[in-house]
Amino acid sequence: MSKILNTVTIDVGARLRSVRTTFGVSQRELARRAGVTNGLISLIEQNRVSPSVSSLKKVLDGVPMSLAEFFTLDLSATPQAFFGIDELVELGNPDVSLRLVAAQRPSRQLTVLHERYVAGAATGEDMMAHRGEEAGVVIRGRIEVTVGGATRVLGPGEAYYFASQLPHRFRNVGRETCEIISACTPPTF
Amino acid sequence: MSKILNTVTIDVGARLRSVRTTFGVSQRELARRAGVTNGLISLIEQNRVSPSVSSLKKVLDGVPMSLAEFFTLDLSATPQAFFGIDELVELGNPDVSLRLVAAQRPSRQLTVLHERYVAGAATGEDMMAHRGEEAGVVIRGRIEVTVGGATRVLGPGEAYYFASQLPHRFRNVGRETCEIISACTPPTF
DNA sequence: TGCTCTTGTCTAAGATCCTAAACACCGTGA
DNA sequence: TCACGGTGTTTAGGATCTTAGACAAGAGCA
Structure with missing residues (x-):
């Protein structure tokens, strides 16, 4: 009776x-470093x-590589690297423009946006909250940022960084359009 | 004979x-969604x-959360969210200024930099190559970016995105200082 | 050819994971 | 007070992971 693979x-x-092959070590050598048997590595x-987390951790320690890095690995080849202005994909609306870098890329780890808020524009009535972390730098204008109860107005060259679980909101309180370059991970778009 | 915990x-x-508690579900509810027993979740x-990878995957699918996100989690509380211009930490040199957002933060998932290249400056003779992904948007000036054999000059509003394993290099080929807001993950600083 | 060293694979047997079911606890309401 | 529905925990036993050791195939060398 053949086994059903747990892929x-x-x-x-x-x-x-x-x-393992990238690091150029054999199953036995890796097994020795990790304190497991070569047979286990073969089976895995x-x-x-499906190895236990503790076994997989031991094996990766022999490389070395963290579990986070291991599961974040992208096994695919590398696509488009450069993006012209009109190759950024617009995700926002007329008041809040969100232009995404590398939108076409299948498994991004990173979301980078060129954001533009016209005077008075904001990210909606409700506070946003999602997984991951986000950060950005203001490059023009002034914007009011609210994060988990704290509020501050940031100007050109100033920056923010917070965990996205915290409720947050952006509002352009100035008279001119505000521009931000922002990044978040894991990607939400 | 008491068990040795495999922490x-x-x-x-x-x-x-x-x-689980962040998502506000009980052990039984999560078990039902994941197709495992509540007892297993209790034991884990x-x-x-130490659960097998396949079991942990099933459990996380019920939240939902990926293994990569799970192992990348930061369990600590959330610190400083706003950064003034002089709170960005300078990492570069006079020719290539790299100002890091949230440098103080213990386990960042994200590196966001405000980079400035004076005319003629470059990121060194050798190509750089490390793990992760990186992306950025040019906000002023012009810069020549070389990624894995391909080269392109990017101007304001243009962007790049590539896997950091590819050898890469930045060089300011214009006459004015070039500014970039860049992001990479996992953090290299 | 024959020996040696390496590689990855396979197979019992022992160790650990995982399930099913029971347990104890807590708050609510009849 | 008792039943009820919810919570997380525990335990015996079946399923799966892991080990120890044998196996086969290939490369280098005498």
Whole structure:
């Protein structure tokens, strides 16, 4: 009776094999460093077992690589690297323009936006809250940023950084259009 | 004979409990969504077992959250959110200024920099290559960007996005200072 | 050819994970 | 007071992971 492979679309085996060969070590050498057996590494790489987190941690310690890095790996080839102004994808509205870098890219780890708020514009009545972290630098104009109860007006060259779980809101309280370059991870768009 | 807990400094249990309570679901509800038993979730949260990757994946699918996000979680409280111009930490040199947002933050997921290249400045003779992804938007001046063999000159409003493993290099080929807001993950500073 | 060293794979047996079911606790309401 | 529905915990046993060791295939060398 043949086993049903537990591939679960993560393919731990392929990732591990990729990492191991990239670092140029054999199954036995990695096993020795990690304090496990070479057979286990063979089975993991074939997806014949789904290793426990503690085993996988031990194995990766031998490389070394963190679990976070391991699961964040992108196994695909690399696509378009440069983007002209009209290749940024517009996601916002006339008042709040959000122009996304590398929107076409399949599995981004990073969202970088060129944001423009016309005078008086804001990110809506409700506070936003989602996973991840975000940061940005004001390059023109002035904007009021509210994060988890705290509010501050930021001008050109000033910056913010916060965990996105905190409720947050942006509002252009100046007279001119405000521009921000922002980044967040993991990508929300 | 009492068991030795396999904590391995990751504390999967605390992470899972934190995630579950943040999303406001009970062990039984999460178990139902994930297709596992509530007992397993209890055992994992107490670090009485080190779950297999496939089990942990199933559990996180019920939240939902990816394994990469899970292992990248920061369990600490949230610190300073706003940064004045002189609170950005200078990391570069007179020719290439790199001003880092939230440098003080212990475990950032994101590096955001305000970069300034004086006319003729570049990021050194050798190409750089490290893990992760990086992206940026030019806000003033013109810069020549080389990524894995390809070269392009970018001006204000134009952008780049690439995997950091690719050898890359920046060079200001214009006459005025060039400014860029850039982001990369995982953080390299 | 024959020996040696390396590689990755396979297979019992032991260790650990995971399930099913029961348990104890707490708050609510009849 | 008792039942009820909710919470998280515990435990025996079946399922799966992990080990120890054997196996086969390839490369280098005498």
